[in-house]
Amino acid sequence: xxxxxxxxxxxxxxxxxxxxLTTQSFILYEDGHIWNxxxxxxxxxxxxxxxxxxxxxxxxxxxxxxxxxKLANTHYKNTGLFESPDTTI
Numbered sequence: 125x126x127x128x129x130x131x132x133x134x135x136x137x138x139x140x141x142x143x144x145l146t147t148q149s150f151i152l153y154e155d156g157h158i159w160n161x162x163x164x165x166x167x168x169x170x171x172x173x174x175x176x177x178x179x180x181x182x183x184x185x186x187x188x189x190x191x192x193x194k195l196a197n198t199h200y201k202n203t204g205l206f207e208s209p210d211t212t213i
Contacts, residue, residue, distance in 0.1 A: 131182035131202070137168045154202065171206070178208040 133141035142161055152159040171178060182204050189198045 128184075131184060134164065134168065135180040135182060137172060137180075139165050139168075175206075175208045178206060180207075181205045 130142065130145050133145060139161070142164065146161060150160060152164070171180070182202060184200050184202055186201045187198060188200070189196060191197075
């Protein structure tokens with residue numbers, strides 16, 4: 125459920141839901157970047173400020189999860205779509 129709802133919370137730009145779905149030690153590694161909830165929200169806030177009518181959506185697939193003691197790692201393909209209305213006059 126978390127894996128499905130987390131991308132939706134990011135797309136909805138909902139920090140409260142992002143925090144509810146993760147722990148304080150949550151770290152996301154993506155394309156050579158290391159993210160936590162605060163750094164994710166900084167990017168989301170930048171996007172909202174620069175593209176106020178923009179929309180984000182994500183598709184997740186090809187999941188592989190490994191568990192060792194209290195640590196779990198999940199690898200998956202994440203395709204993000206960022207849309208902004210055309211403002212050309």
